[in-house]
Amino acid sequence: MTIRILILTPGFPTNQDKKSYGGEFLLAEAEAYAQAGAHVRVLTPHAPGLPLHEKFPNGVEIVRFRYFFPTSQQKVRDSQPIYSRSNLLWKLLQLPFFALSFLFSIGREMRHADIVHANWTPTALLALPWQRFFKIPVVLTYRGSDLRLLPKWLNRFIIKRCAAILDVWGDTGWAIENREVYPGRYIRLPLISRTPANGRLDNQGGLWPHSEKHFVFVGRLVSGTTIENLKGAKILIPAASRLHKIHDFILDIVGDGPDREFLEKQRKEYNASEFVTIHGHRHNVFPYFQNAFAVISNVGLSAVVQEAARCKKPLIMPNEASHNGKVWNHKKNAILYQPCSADALAEAMCFVLENPEESKKIAAAGYKTIKKYVKTPKEAGKEYLNAFEKIISIHR
Structure with a gap:
């Protein structure tokens, strides 16, 4: 059976232009799942000028939800991180519409998934009501900025209620501490990293003479x-x-x-x-x-x-x-x-x-x-899918 994975993220790259919309490292994770045989869809906010639907050569599908009209005035998600202070007033005004649109978009997409991988605790928070409604497990990878952004009690609430926490931060000091501060169902997995082979090359080779340090x-x-x-x-x-x-x-x-x-x-x-x-x-x-x-x-x-x-x-x-x-x-x-x-x-x-x-x-x-x-996407894909299969079987 092909596992259908829905990835939730506040930022994801595009093939359309050279701007950064965040989440470049998440592309490696999505590729890993797809290479291992999963059907992968990514739900992420729309940004002015980007297509609502996009498909990468590796089979990963991107769905971008709109949250404000006209779309040219959407300011929450641009080439700066969501938590940056650029366009701060516009962001604050649009944030309720952004959250509601993200919430209902998750519900629309989640019906067609077997498991949801939420990146950052705020996206997991929006997915948790649908986990209860659809009986589809939500797994979380916290990234650091989310634990600093939200109050500790709210992060603890989210982590405790997710079907599983993907514990990818190894023996770093803050990971060891977080396992005690935020009780949850942790599953140890490797990080998935981009490599020169699967990175999007900008033809920047031969930048400098090798004699220079x-x-x-x-x-x-x-x-x-x-x-x-x-x-x-x-x-x-x-x-x-x-x-x-x-x-x-x-x-x-x-x-x-x-x-x-x-x-x-x-x-x-x-x-x-x-x-x-x-x-x-x-x-x-x-x-x-x-x-x-x-x-x-x-x-x-x-x-x-x-x-x-x-x-x-x-x-x-x-x-x-x-x-x-x-x-x-x-x-x-x-x-x-x-x-x-x-x-x-x-x-x-x-x-x-x-x-x-x-x-x-x-x-x-x-x-x-x-x-x-x-690990590389090729090395880690099967390991993640095996973990997802176990989570799905337990949650049913």
């Missing part, structure tokens, strides 16, 4: 919350400027967001234009990883960490035990530095430049570590 940072350029500050976007250029006085290298910043203007000003203030490039958002970051000397990443098992480690590059990341947990250890499988310190980041970058052979060994250990927690 490039540090690469990939991520949203935003600060404010603790986790956003941990990513270290604002200390990149000060750290690079200090280190560039004694070493030659290039710093490539790949990403976009509210802090981009701040970083552009920093680059001028530090006279860093010759060795710092801000590339903006890229759909496919693998060419940057593959050509990098080392990758300056965030913490835990984030998408950047997964993809950079799979490319066997040394990871330079904040030493934050509450996120790294038992996964990352200094100079064993990653180079850790004191969070939010430009001096500490410069010192970590200097270590990689001055110890290339040891850094290669650390990168190899990092690759071995990531293989323990993360």
Whole structure:
């Protein structure tokens, strides 16, 4: 029997243009299910200019629901995350219509599914009434921003009532803590990561001469919350400027967001234009990883960490035990530095430049570590479908 999976997400990529609508990493999960033989539909908000229905070459179907008219004025879902402050007044005005439209769209689509995979706790909350009505299980993958966005009591309510929680965050500190804080039916599964083979290529190969040493940072350029500050976007250029006085290298910043203007000003203030490039958002970051000397990443098992480690590059990341947990250890499988310190980041970058052979060994250990927690779509698809079949049989 072919399992029919409905994926719920507030953002999902498109083949139509080069803008980011979030959820690029969810495409790998959808592909994994489809490759393993499932029928996969994704329900996600509509954004101006995008088709209401779209089908990827791998068979994954996308259904986008409208929530405001005229559709050209829909503001809740655009190229910025839903929780960003862009178009804030419009978002607040449209949010009730958005939630109601999402709720009823879930009901319409859920009738034709065997199981629902909700990403982020707010989408699971909207699916729970239909789980009770249709007797179709809702499984949840929490992502982090949702646990920070909603009150703890509400997240606990949602997690307790889902048919299962896909426990994909391994031995990271916050995952260990969350299993105690949010009781639920947890099922241990690997993360599913994009690979160069299944990523959407932008023909960016051969970016730089291989003789140049490039540090690469990939991520949203935003600060404010603790986790956003941990990513270290604002200390990149000060750290690079200090280190560039004694070493030659290039710093490539790949990403976009509210802090981009701040970083552009920093680059001028530090006279860093010759060795710092801000590339903006890229759909496919693998060419940057593959050509990098080392990758300056965030913490835990984030998408950047997964993809950079799979490319066997040394990871330079904040030493934050509450996120790294038992996964990352200094100079064993990653180079850790004191969070939010430009001096500490410069010192970590200097270590990689001055110890290339040891850094290669650390990168190899990092690759071995990531293989323990993360699998490709081809490797993980059957494992997920087997888990879904068990959940469906129990829920009937």
